[in-house]
Amino acid sequence: MTAPPADLPLDLPDAQLPGVLGAALAGLYTGQPRLPARPGGRAAGLAALHAWTGAGYRERNHLSGNVSRLSMYLRHGMIGIREVAAHARHVLRGRERDEFLRQLTWGEFFRLVLRQEGARVLDNLEEPKYPAHWTDALPDDVRAARTDLPCVDAWVTHLIRDGWLHNHERLWFAAYLIHWRGVHWRAGYAFFREHLLDGDIASNALSWQWVASTFSNKPYFMNQENIERFSGGRWCRTCTANCPFRGSYEELEARLFSGHLPRQSPASPGGGNPHRAEPAQEAEPAPIQPTGPTSPRVVWVHGDGLSVTDPALSACPDAPALFVFDRPFLSGVPIAFPRLAFMYQGVRDIAAARRAPTHARVGAVAGELAAFARAYGAGELHVTRNFTPEFTRILAGVRAAHPDLRVVVHEPERLTSYDGPVRRFFGFWKKVEREVLQGAPSPDAPRRGHR
Ligand SMILES: Cc1cc2nc3c(=O)[nH]c(=O)nc-3n(C[C@H](O)[C@H](O)[C@H](O)COP(=O)(O)OP(=O)(O)OC[C@H]3O[C@@H](n4cnc5c(N)ncnc54)[C@H](O)[C@@H]3O)c2cc1C
Structure with missing residues (x-):
């Protein structure tokens, strides 16, 4: 194991970022060093928030709908869930306002499920609701965007290029991989985690489980008509492929869930659950050169709180702060470079x-x-605090390495004050709806339905 380099410079202009950060993190990322499709950091997050008017959010299920694209900033704490909710209450009205706040609440719901279930969210939370026979690994043709299905190949291409996909594209891709290709949702989760700028454990793993029916009452799937309608016909109009999505829901249901799932191509070996990988042995830290006077307190900044508004940072404005690119974790879990650059921009x-x-x-x-x-x-x-299994493991490691150090844990910002058990979103929403909407729902607000 080579010794870790000294501190990373924190004044790199974007033009130098891929080169310098790429060299410092060599061997710890996939793909080429390049800037993320959207810049990271609180300034960029606030600019994106204030530029979003929300007009047309009503059409959010359409790829052309005006969704916020704020997920990567929310995921890394560059902007706070409460400030996003406050902005939405200010710029949106009626049904659109309620719908956006309800979507925002899905994120909180998933985080509370992660808090409740811990690392169990990385395994099937429930039995699948149909006889599933899943293989473990992502098929090579899917990873390479060479499935011969223009829509699927476009989803993969956009995922890798932009680090972001519309929610409907995520749902379609997940359904395709799990139900049409018979691949375990965990392989899709890992593929998304590698490329999404907003990739996290909670929303990512639990959304995949929701599609797979291991965290829902039935599997999610779509047909060609649904893809054509919500994509505005983007791929279907000129498509000459032998479309596997064609058919009524009844026909597809019989085809996909009553017998064995079709296998279209052999899967490559691998798979497994990389989150469970034992961290590699790590050399002693290289000497740390303080750049200020001694301090009674220091702050650990992690990937969920990349903003000066982070509660621990806010409580300790004069304390030295440290962010660490987790070498053992990144050695075992593939993450594409743009995500690391996005986080660097936040720090x-x-x-x-x-x-x-x-x-x-x-x-x-x-x-x-x-x-x-x-x-x-x-x-x-x-x-x-964050609710990931790593957080607990790391704090245990700190206590072992420095028994005299007192650890003070600040609570993260929450959208709701609900602290009870969580199971299904609808039940959770009924408990928090009035708090989130700050009153009764608009008369034309959606009651239930598509997530
Ligand atoms: C298979 C799959 C994997 C996913 N993985 C992630 C992930 O790793 N990280 C992630 O943040 N979201 C994930 N999502 C949820 C959702 O697709 C994204 O949050 C959303 O598309 C982000 O775009 P947006 O900011 O424009 O959303 P908007 O519609 O503008 O919503 C605003 C915010 O609300 C939250 N939100 C909206 N919809 C959802 C949802 N269905 N579930 C959870 N939070 C939601 C997000 O924080 C989002 O930024 C996943 C969905 C699926 C189907």
Whole structure:
């Protein structure tokens, strides 16, 4: 194991970012070093938020609908769920306003399921509701966007190029992979995690499970008519492929779920559950050079809180802060470079906005944090909670590496105050609807239906 490099510079202009960050993170990402399709950071997130008028959100299920594309900023805490909700309440009215706030609440719901279930969200939460015979690995033709189905190939191409897909494209792709190709949802989850700028455990794994029917009462699937309607005919009009989606819902249901699922091409070996991989052994952290005076407190900044408004950072404006690219995790889990660059841009904005030192390093997070606290002579480590299994593992590692360090955990921002058990979104929504909408729903608001 080579020693981790010293601190990453936090003043890299975008033009130098792929080269310098690419070299510092060599071996820890997939694809070529390049900038993300949308810039990361709080400034970019706020600009995107304020530029979004929401007009036409009513058509959100259509690919042409005016969805916000804020998910990557929300996922990394670059903008807060409450400020997004406040903006929506300000710019939207009636049904559109309610619909947007309900969608925003799906994210909170999934995070609460993750908090409740922990690492179990990476395995089937329930039995599939049909006789499923899934293979483990993503087929090569899917990964290469060479399925001969123009729509599927476009979804894969957009995913890799933009790091983002419309919700309906995500649903269609997930249904195609699981139900038509007979691939376990976990392979799709890993493919999305590799490329999505908004990829997280909660919304990603649980949405895949929702499609697969291991976290819902029935599998989600679509037909060609549905794709044509909501895509405005984009691919179907000129398509000459032997379309596997053609047919009525009844016909497709009989074909997909009553017998064995078709296998179109052999799957490549691999698969498994990379989140479960044991972290590789990591060398001792390289020496840390404090860039300020000693401090009683230091802050751990992680990928869910990449903004100066993060609760731990807000509580400790004068404390040195550390962000770590998690070398053992990234060594075992493929993540495309743009996502790492997106996160770097978030840390860079934090560094620019604070008067206290902010560092970014590459290494094993627990050891880096313990060494960082020692280098600054700190007795307290402040951090904002996230609900991932890694968070608990890393804090246990910090306590083992530095038993004298007091860990102070700040609570993350929430949209709702609900703290009970969660099971299905509809039941959750009924409990929080009035709080989220700040009153009764609009008379024309949707009651249930398509997610
Ligand atoms: C298979 C699959 C995997 C997914 N993986 C992720 C993921 O890793 N990360 C992620 O943030 N979303 C994920 N989603 C949910 C959803 O597709 C995206 O949040 C949404 O498309 C983001 O675009 P937007 O910001 O324009 O959404 P908008 O419609 O503008 O919604 C605003 C915000 O509400 C939240 N939201 C909206 N719809 C959903 C939803 N169905 N589930 C959860 N949150 C929602 C997001 O934070 C989003 O930014 C996944 C959906 C599917 C079907």
